[in-house]
Amino acid sequence: MLKTFKVGGIHPPxxxxxxxxxxxxxxxxxMVIIPVSQHIGAPAQIMVQKGDAxxxxxxxAKQTGFVSANIxxxxxxxxxxxxxxxxxxxxxxxxxxxNVDGDQWEDSIDQTTTLKTDIxxxxxxxxxxxxxxxxxxxxxxxxxxxxxxxxxxxxxxEILIINAVECEPYLTADHRLMLESPDEIMVGTTILxxxxxxxxAVIGIEKNKPDAIAKLTETAKKYQGISVVPLKxxxxxxxxxxxxxxxxxxxxxxxKLPIEVGAVVQNVGxxxxxxxxxxxxxPLIERIVTVTGKSVSKPSNFKVRIGTPVQKLIxxxxxxxxxxxxxxxxGPMMGKALRDLNVPVTKGTSGILILNKKLASxxxxxTCIRCGRxxxxxPMGLEPFLLMTHGxxxxxxxAEKNHVMDCIECGSCSFxxxxxxxxxxxxxxxxxxxxxxxxxxx
Amino acid sequence: xxxxxxxxxxxxxxxxxxxxxxxxxxxxxxxxxxGIAIYFFGISALIVTLTAIGACVIFEFLIQxxxxxxxxxIFNGSAIITGLxxxxxxxxxxxxxxxxxxxxxxxxxxxxxxxxLGANPFNPALxxxxxxxxxxxVNMTSFPANRFAQIDGFSGxxxxxxxxxxxxxxxxMSDIFDKVGNSLNHFVGNMEGSxxxxxxxxxxxxxLYMLYRGIITWHIPVSIFLTVFIFAGSMHLINPExxxxxxxxxxxxxxxxxxxxxxxxxxxxxxxTKAMLIYGVGIGALTMIIRTWGxxxxxxxxxxxxxxxxVPLMNRYIKPKRFGEEVKxx
Ligand code: SF4
Ligand code: SF4
Numbered sequence: 001m002l003k004t005f006k007v008g009g010i011h012p013p014x015x016x017x018x019x020x021x022x023x024x025x026x027x028x029x030x031m032v033i034i035p036v037s038q039h040i041g042a043p044a045q046i047m048v049q050k051g052d053a054x055x056x057x058x059x060x061a062k063q064t065g066f067v068s069a070n071i072x073x074x075x076x077x078x079x080x081x082x083x084x085x086x087x088x089x090x091x092x093x094x095x096x097x098x099n100v101d102g103d104q105w106e107d108s109i110d111q112t113t114t115l116k117t118d119i120x121x122x123x124x125x126x127x128x129x130x131x132x133x134x135x136x137x138x139x140x141x142x143x144x145x146x147x148x149x150x151x152x153x154x155x156x157x158e159i160l161i162i163n164a165v166e167c168e169p170y171l172t173a174d175h176r177l178m179l180e181s182p183d184e185i186m187v188g189t190t191i192l193x194x195x196x197x198x199x200x201a202v203i204g205i206e207k208n209k210p211d212a213i214a215k216l217t218e219t220a221k222k223y224q225g226i227s228v229v230p231l232k233x234x235x236x237x238x239x240x241x242x243x244x245x246x247x248x249x250x251x252x253x254x255x256k257l258p259i260e261v262g263a264v265v266q267n268v269g270x271x272x273x274x275x276x277x278x279x280x281x282x283p284l285i286e287r288i289v290t291v292t293g294k295s296v297s298k299p300s301n302f303k304v305r306i307g308t309p310v311q312k313l314i315x316x317x318x319x320x321x322x323x324x325x326x327x328x329x330x331g332p333m334m335g336k337a338l339r340d341l342n343v344p345v346t347k348g349t350s351g352i353l354i355l356n357k358k359l360a361s362x363x364x365x366x367t368c369i370r371c372g373r374x375x376x377x378x379p380m381g382l383e384p385f386l387l388m389t390h391g392x393x394x395x396x397x398x399a400e401k402n403h404v405m406d407c408i409e410c411g412s413c414s415f416x417x418x419x420x421x422x423x424x425x426x427x428x429x430x431x432x433x434x435x436x437x438x439x440x441x442x
Numbered sequence: 443x444x445x446x447x448x449x450x451x452x453x454x455x456x457x458x459x460x461x462x463x464x465x466x467x468x469x470x471x472x473x474x475x476x477g478i479a480i481y482f483f484g485i486s487a488l489i490v491t492l493t494a495i496g497a498c499v500i501f502e503f504l505i506q507x508x509x510x511x512x513x514x515x516i517f518n519g520s521a522i523i524t525g526l527x528x529x530x531x532x533x534x535x536x537x538x539x540x541x542x543x544x545x546x547x548x549x550x551x552x553x554x555x556x557x558x559l560g561a562n563p564f565n566p567a568l569x570x571x572x573x574x575x576x577x578x579x580v581n582m583t584s585f586p587a588n589r590f591a592q593i594d595g596f597s598g599x600x601x602x603x604x605x606x607x608x609x610x611x612x613x614x615m616s617d618i619f620d621k622v623g624n625s626l627n628h629f630v631g632n633m634e635g636s637x638x639x640x641x642x643x644x645x646x647x648x649x650l651y652m653l654y655r656g657i658i659t660w661h662i663p664v665s666i667f668l669t670v671f672i673f674a675g676s677m678h679l680i681n682p683e684x685x686x687x688x689x690x691x692x693x694x695x696x697x698x699x700x701x702x703x704x705x706x707x708x709x710x711x712x713x714x715t716k717a718m719l720i721y722g723v724g725i726g727a728l729t730m731i732i733r734t735w736g737x738x739x740x741x742x743x744x745x746x747x748x749x750x751x752x753v754p755l756m757n758r759y760i761k762p763k764r765f766g767e768e769v770k771x772x
Contacts, residue, residue, distance in 0.1 A: 007765055012455055090449075169455065241765060251766040326448040332455040339449055359455065360448050366515070367560040369461055372713040376659075381764035383713065403764060411453030418459040419560075425451055 004232035005242040008379035010412045012235055018172045018292045018299035023180055025303045028100055032075050032307030033085055033344040035093040039136040040143045041067030052079045057106035057283050060096055069144045070134035072283035074305035076104035088329040088343050089336055109282050115183050116279040119191055126195045133283040138269035139163055140330055142348040145270055149195045158262035160193050160201040161247055162271055165238035168331025171351040173288040174268050176301045178212040181272055182219040188275030189226055196264055201226045204247050206233045236410040240265050242379050254406050289345055293354030295321035304345050311341040313352055326360035328353040333411045365420040374413035374423055380406045384413035384423040391426030396437055399430040465519030467655050471648035472526050478631050478641040482588040483534040487637045493538055495525035497545035505554045520559045524548050527567035530638020530699055535586040540578050544570040564750045565710045568743050585634040600634045601694040603739035605686050615683050628693035639699040649702035658706040661718035666701040669726025700742035710750045717760040724749045
């Protein structure tokens with residue numbers, strides 16, 4: 001029996017259309033827009049001015065506080081302006097706009113592609129370097145990696161879990177990375193193990209990527225302490241809590257972090273970025289982005305410089321298909337719909353999903369038939385139908401008592417409801433109100 | 443770029459099931475059982491069924507359109523199910539006007555008076571059936587001989603009522619067995635009974651289809667069957683002369699129809715699996731209590747209605763197990 005998490009979960013159609021598309025390097029754009037807040041935590045502080053010349057890898061914004069991340073220029077050129085723009089999450093953010101001129105890299109960066117396996121840095125140097133080079137979680141949550149690696153006193157990490165589940169339908173960025181850079185992932189994983197002081201790392205991959213499982217299992221043999229665990233396909237297995245449950249069979253208590261149960265989870269893309277940072281001294285300036293959709297003629301995976309406007313990726317696949325109704329940043333279950341296409345690719349952009357009218361439109365909802373399906377599929381063991389009622393009636397006290405804050409916003413409930421009820425919309429509303437009430441109480 | 447993009451929160455994809463697709467799935471799954479009813483009872487079974495369906499749909503339409511003056515939702519298929527299941531719970535010889543009255547009660551009182559689909563606490567078809575049982579006791583308890591009935595003097599009564607009467611008058615068990623027919627006949631449906639309840643086999647097929655489609659889960663039917671099996675089995679073990687064997691109780695009467703269709707009605711059954719199991723055990727136990735000691739030979743309808751009444755309470759106090767609730771981390 002393959003491992004998986006126990007409670008809830010769904011099987012949305014996988015639609016991994018771009019799984020066979022080799023990662024292509026997207027040509028340099030004429031201009032990049034680099035927001036200073038691409039991570040969870042405080043925005044970085046801008047270090048450049050209009051007119052400054054920058055190279056690839058020049059630091060352009062500095063982390064403020066511990067939970068924050070440095071931002072580097074992804075191109076060489078001249079800072080054209082600093083402005084407020086919308087980013088992919090739909091918020092207005094300060095961003096640095098750079099006009100591209102050539103492709104000059106900082107000398108400190110090793111641009112060769114030869115594999116470097118010897119790790120020369122010590123634990124603290126590794127964490128220091130990861131922090132300096134602006135590495136954040138690439139799975140989508142963009143939590144600064146150095147924060148996750150700094151274990152609070154009194155806790156110990158027992159296991160490093162590499163999240164290679166990619167359970168969101170359509171997305172294939174991690175899948176391609178595993179096929180194309182298995183050794184770099186292993187070295188990155190080893191570096192992370194050193195940083196955490198753990199002897200054991202487990203890479204969790206869902207069974208629907210047999211080629212990646214085979215490749216990494218083979219590659220892992222050359223490295224100490226790393227094993228690959230095939231997992232049953234079930235959404236949302238890539239959610240941290242569910243993944244730890246599946247692999248480590250431990251449940252993170254409500255409101256606590258993975259370290260509580262001795263686990264640290266890092267995305268497979270992050271492991272790769274860590275490899276490049278430590279072995280090649282390369283900051284996080286590019287990432288793999290899947291561009292896909294049912295009507296897209298050639299679903300693709302691109303290596304894209306951070307700050308490239310989404311429009312550029314769309315142009316490269318031949319423009320938006322005619323029947324496009326919605327463009328999503330990320331996967332269909334948890335991604336965000338884009339307002340317009342001039343927003344830039346950021347550290348957290350794993351895919352651009354183009355949906356046609358039929359897929360994009362919501363159906364009118366009817367009364368709850370109490371089928372209980374939302375309860376059955378909720379991976380957190382909540383009662384979404386009830387939380388929606390609390391949201392509708394603004395009963396925040398009851399919502400809190402029924403653990404609305406435990407919701408991980410995976411969308412399984414809304415996906416499943418046969419009455420098409422917008423459960424998660426109301427639950428989010430509940431979460432934000434209950435969150436406010438809880439903060440005021442403190 | 444002046445194309446208007448749709449902005450809405452995630453998730454951006456949706457499962458394929460809808461209320462109508464579920465309801466018509468249930469209707470579809472009931473067709474084999476309807477077929478076998480027509481086979482055993484003739485065309486009257488079909489007439490009664492179609493009348494009940496028609497009446498339920500029309501009453502729902504009239505009430506929604508003219509009484510409530512709200513949205514008409516007769517196409518979602520739920521009224522069809524109520525009609526089908528009501529018909530399945532009456533003898534095929536029922537006078538047509540009675541089934542029409544029963545349909546009115548099922549839809550009008552059982553469903554619409556509470557606010558329609560989703561708001562009714564009791565299974566509407568059972569509300570209709572129990573109303574008919576109380577109002578028309580003679581017609582509701584005399585069953586036509588099916589066309590293959592070949593056992594002497596075997597007509598007009600179901601195996602359950604024959605057994606109950608015979609046990610009361612102290613007939614020896616071997617004679618009773620001769621009268622009620624064997625388990626194989628019970629299983630395929632060659633026995634007296636309400637038109638849709640006779641064939642355990644065909645109801646089971648429908649149930650498996652619903653299970654496959656994810657319309658029902660195993661929890662409620664299995665807990666009912668197990669409870670009845672254990673209850674009846676232990677009574678029979680204690681006194682084999684006074685109590686019928688477990689398989690007899692499982693295969694006769696309305697247990698299959700009740701456990702697989704009537705008790706699993708989404709609206710009136712509990713939400714969490716824990717509560718479903720308790721609900722199933724309750725139905726099984728109450729059914730056996732009524733069958734053994736009650737005035738009626740069959741008790742599943744009452745048992746389900748009684749347990750329906752506890753569902754709101756169960757939903758309130760029996761919560762699903764939350765993630766990270768009890769932490770037993772090694
Ligand atoms: S979105 Fe929240 S409530 Fe809905 S299934 Fe996921 S965790 Fe449960
Ligand atoms: S899935 Fe939808 S219809 Fe079913 S109980 Fe939940 S909210 Fe109600």
